[in-house]
Amino acid sequence: MKARFGAARLLGALLAALVGLVLAFPAVGRADAVTDSVAAVEPTCRDVADRIFALREQGGAEHQSSALLRETLAGLGFAVTGDLSVPADLVPGGVSQTAFRAEMAGNAPGPTVAIMLEYDALANGHSCGHNLIAGSGLVAAAALARLMPGLPGRLVVMGTPDEERGSAGGGKVALLEGGHFDGADVVLITHPADRWSLDQRLLAMKRATFTFHGKASHAAAAPEKGVNALNAVQLTFHCADMLRQHLPQDVRLHGIVTKGGDKVNVVPELAQAEFAVRALDTATMDDAYARLVDCAKAGALGTGASLEFVAPRVALTSPVVVAPLIEATRRGLLAAGVEAGQLKDWTEFVSSDLGRVGNAYPTVNVWFKIAPGGTALHSDAMREAAGSPEGWQAARKAATAVALTAYEMFTHPQEVEAVKQAFTAARGKATGGAPAP
Amino acid sequence: MKARFGAARLLGALLAALVGLVLAFPAVGRADAVTDSVAAVEPTCRDVADRIFALREQGGAEHQSSALLRETLAGLGFAVTGDLSVPADLVPGGVSQTAFRAEMAGNAPGPTVAIMLEYDALANGHSCGHNLIAGSGLVAAAALARLMPGLPGRLVVMGTPDEERGSAGGGKVALLEGGHFDGADVVLITHPADRWSLDQRLLAMKRATFTFHGKASHAAAAPEKGVNALNAVQLTFHCADMLRQHLPQDVRLHGIVTKGGDKVNVVPELAQAEFAVRALDTATMDDAYARLVDCAKAGALGTGASLEFVAPRVALTSPVVVAPLIEATRRGLLAAGVEAGQLKDWTEFVSSDLGRVGNAYPTVNVWFKIAPGGTALHSDAMREAAGSPEGWQAARKAATAVALTAYEMFTHPQEVEAVKQAFTAARGKATGGAPAP
């Protein structure tokens, strides 16, 4: 009995492999069309990426980079809209001048696939390689644009500025709230890194600024008449530092003291701390955040200082992991020439406004390797890699994978349906069904 | 003008000195009568003190010492009452078996003067010298007993057991609440020390036991499922340690951890700390106490542990400082042969249930020197001094001062009135008129 059962299991595995082979065959023809198209558009797009690299415009000020992309997309036949309307409390004036939305319809109704471009730099230039996000996204968009006349559906390119300033909400959060992602079925993006990875984990994050008000008094002549606001900060930190032991190990809870007294001979009247709380799971982050706020309340209660605190308007969620979409992208990457063994886990977790998109729509991000393992994002070495020929070659592979994935979605509506169902199921499990923030 | 004014001031000082001399004259005759009487009773009383020293009975168990004193006082003609009724929550059974009250009336109505005797020992014997408190108080009582037939008023001797266990309330607090000090106009007591002092300062004190309840969990496998009660204790201590900077410098705030977890591999489910808060002023102590309780509440709030806390039934107040009574006793001490220059401040502040008596009635304590400066109360060296001939000689001088002071009260009712008015005024100032606890 046992032996036969064992044999049956092996046969089952064999069958599964054969099925995989069959499913993969259509990809052959698809890959040819897409990769040919990629080859055709690449030179133009690379030039755009290079110019963005040289512009090195920081978040909220990436006007020329945005204009360059808009013009290029218009030239490719996209209908481009700039000056997108967004909530005025997130972007002063209520208009995002450096965001844009470009759209191209196919030959029939079908899935809507959005590709996101980032193009903001840091103080030390494009050390996060957003020029390559823009460049690779543009390659995919341009390649697909050549195929859209023969495809159903709609291709959208979202220009999402101001990612680096994170939870400030100026970038993707503003566009989400402005309704500019409405109708998207699948969202795709890339990001350069020190490895190839389809690991989608991002840390949900919420920030907190705790301001404590005490009472000044001469620290030597009359300390008993003072209320020490710095003591409240100290107690809050001690509480937070102890709390960490009793939070899931993926939680990140970290802070700084931004105000710790004015003069050494005066009891600190005002003291302030900033914290960020993160976790791979939004609910876990929210729980930890609530406990941190209790620490600050304890800091006030224990010292007699008063706490001034308003939870921030914007928080970042973690994205929903959509297995079939990742699997489709993985096939695209393999087809683009990336070895399966090259795909690595991502363990140095960070946060991004991408998490908010990925919490609202089925989204996948392709980490592509432009620098040796261990090269940190935001380092000068990463900036050099983002401007190198090797960097571009990797970006091109990532672009190919994005284009192949989009192509698969356009041509297999049932797969889009599977992706959306998987998204809904996974999201419901993670949030208990709460609506996207 | 200036010159004449200066001369006038000097003449004033001269007059004041002369008035002091005149007031002191009656003391001459008084001192003779009292000191003769002291000399007569001393041998018997010294024997009693020596036997109490040898008995070394601890608080609540000083049965033989109490019996010995009761018998001696009865033999001197006092009406003695034992088994005094007290609140049952302070002394189980509601009867203090080792306390007593002895009374002797004079030849006419007049002031009531109470002399307190203590006689409980510590684990290392009479290292706080209570045998000499009993002995010197007995000398004063016996000496006065010989004079009472010629004096108005009433002499009361209070046997006050169980002082060392402090705020537990078994001694003077129970007797106060039992009404056994009712009617006293002035209360007198002595205490051996490393110096002569009429410094009446005692620290008001209240204790607190904070018990925190968390939730156990395996400290390695599932720390995130635990609530760490020890963390609440840590936070409470940190808060209290910071608080100290912002309390008047005479406040004493000190604690220990009595429970800090069971097993290193289990998140502490139960943790406990004990604190005492003290200050020279009862209201200051109460304020500091309230802030300490806030620290414990902050410890609970910040960690998620729950706080179990009930303020103790008994707290100790600081005594009221009654200047004219101290002055009268100072005259007695000088008359007993103590040099004015020998009288020192008391700076190593402690607490005693004496503080409760001194908060309810005009009270004075005479610190008498039996050991070299720097000899600590409760030390073995102090115990040796409490059993030495030199110790007794000092106790005799203190007894003489007590007897002289009492004599002055019996013979000068107007001075009793001044003492009571000063007490009422000083007490009202300190407490805002709150009734004695």
Added chain:
Amino acid sequence: MKARFGAARLLGALLAALVGLVLAFPAVGRADAVTDSVAAVEPTCRDVADRIFALREQGGAEHQSSALLRETLAGLGFAVTGDLSVPADLVPGGVSQTAFRAEMAGNAPGPTVAIMLEYDALANGHSCGHNLIAGSGLVAAAALARLMPGLPGRLVVMGTPDEERGSAGGGKVALLEGGHFDGADVVLITHPADRWSLDQRLLAMKRATFTFHGKASHAAAAPEKGVNALNAVQLTFHCADMLRQHLPQDVRLHGIVTKGGDKVNVVPELAQAEFAVRALDTATMDDAYARLVDCAKAGALGTGASLEFVAPRVALTSPVVVAPLIEATRRGLLAAGVEAGQLKDWTEFVSSDLGRVGNAYPTVNVWFKIAPGGTALHSDAMREAAGSPEGWQAARKAATAVALTAYEMFTHPQEVEAVKQAFTAARGKATGGAPAP
């Protein structure tokens, strides 16, 4: 090119599946022999497991359980040695009375496979299910004993007592240091749980007891003369609590206060804390441990207390993960009827002296499911499961997997060689080649 490449990859996957099938065929005959043998020995072994469950003897006192196992193994033809010689500083007297070693040679020289049995209980009985470790190990040993006449190699059964007291070193550490595992090529063991798992991760662990000596003084009268040992404990904890943020997230660092002062009115002269430091990697644990010791030194330096600390004699390492051995065991489990999908990760990491064995020899542990997911080890529910018929059925499957794995090792010496090479390589990588502790 791309398309052909993709097709080639798929064909490769197909080939790999076929190879797996071929490799699996011998298992069919093997499985028959072993499972028949298991069926034959099971009733006797179950009875032994039941009796150990009822005996519920705790660590170091499992005399009857040990005797029962020794007698049973002797009856099966094993050469049994008890009273094993071990280091006297780990087991007083230098003899482990409840450990044993049983051995049976095959028909020719060949691999040595050791199966470990545990049989100590906890205060609440066999809530860690060691009766089933003994029982399943016994089933495997007995089943193999019937086959050894036809097999090369040597079967060893190690009775390893006193696991629960962990780092005390009384169990496997003492046997390792006593040389009783010498010659083992592969070591196998099982453990009941709330899931099936071949996750081998265990936390390396070292304990620390920090004793601080200060100076007593009256906490109100002379706090400035005291040195507060409790303050040193507080500072050590605060330091450790902050340290946690800057350690790899798998590190576990947890402690309790075992002594925090004696009397509230005395500055604590003696205070003590116990900590444990753990990590999935021994080197990481050692690094964290060194930093914790720095915290204690800082506690002493900052407060003026003196630190008494000696690193413990025994620490637990993490085991080496030996991929081919795990793979072989996985095949055994599947053949025993466990579904691949049932195999889960282990995420609630704990420590065990098993980590020391697994750091010295290629070792695998089979977690077998006897209780619903979420049932904690050491809980009453787990104890009930360990005594239930369902618990035994799972133990029997685990036993079958162990027997199949051992059988494969005996019959495929080249696989043993591969296991040993993988062990050496993985161990060298983890430790930098340091010898086993």
Added chain:
Amino acid sequence: MKARFGAARLLGALLAALVGLVLAFPAVGRADAVTDSVAAVEPTCRDVADRIFALREQGGAEHQSSALLRETLAGLGFAVTGDLSVPADLVPGGVSQTAFRAEMAGNAPGPTVAIMLEYDALANGHSCGHNLIAGSGLVAAAALARLMPGLPGRLVVMGTPDEERGSAGGGKVALLEGGHFDGADVVLITHPADRWSLDQRLLAMKRATFTFHGKASHAAAAPEKGVNALNAVQLTFHCADMLRQHLPQDVRLHGIVTKGGDKVNVVPELAQAEFAVRALDTATMDDAYARLVDCAKAGALGTGASLEFVAPRVALTSPVVVAPLIEATRRGLLAAGVEAGQLKDWTEFVSSDLGRVGNAYPTVNVWFKIAPGGTALHSDAMREAAGSPEGWQAARKAATAVALTAYEMFTHPQEVEAVKQAFTAARGKATGGAPAP
């Protein structure tokens, strides 16, 4: 015996009063001469004080105030020296442009008495009333200048700028180290306040700046690669906060956080705290300071951050209390019309570079009442009082006391000798004979 002894004591007190009267008689004539002289010079001096009040020049920039005083003193016949040479590390350039030294010799060799003037303001004007220090000192100096032709000795007026910046050393410390107090026998100064007081207690003080260097790392992606400099600050504060319990109660230990990290998402690489340590006794302050430095070292040791710390070049000592000089000044105050009962203790202790002068020379400071009790130094209310007619009247009384005290020194060289002996004795007792810093 006792009675006669008591009478003898009283007669002794009577005699002491008479002796005091006799000693006071010479003061009568002296007072007349001095007060007449004060009346003559007052209007001019008041004008100077008013102009300084209006100039409100801050420390190091009090050029016009200084020039005004120098001119006035030169006009009175003093030999005035400006641009005093001082250590270049205390005052850049090595020349104190706003300090000065004015000197006038008497008719024969004799004691040297120095009167110090302060004239620096705060940001909110003369809220510390230094205009009145200058004004009252000038009154005393001018009044004495009229009498010097008939007196032996030497009168010195020291212009001591830049007091408010405290331990920076720009004022009296620089002048001391520059040798400008050389030869002084007695130093006198005044200070406005909310009370009359001859309490000379000032807190010795030393400052500390602790800079901790850690290692930056992304606080979410790689916290384990960072070394948290803020943690070192937290630990230092916690240590200091606990330390306070075990320091004499007059010690003041207080600090602020001047740098607590840059960005919330980066592990703080740099953190900094400033502390001040004070005590009524220099040696006690030094001890406490050493323990605070140990706290900072513990902060570094426990966290792995490195500590950058250099003890400051300048510390402030507490002054020596010279009883006979205080007594002489007290007589002067009484003669100037201040009632003995008006003289209060000073309990809200502060520090001043006056403490350094008072540690090097017999010095007395006269606190004079210009504002209602409870008005804090440096408050706007105090500034108003410093510019009011009532403020000036009090300053005039203080000036009279200073002039009388100086007059007494000039005319009673043996009293100067007694003052110097008392100074030497008291200083030796306090410092163990250490030379002045």
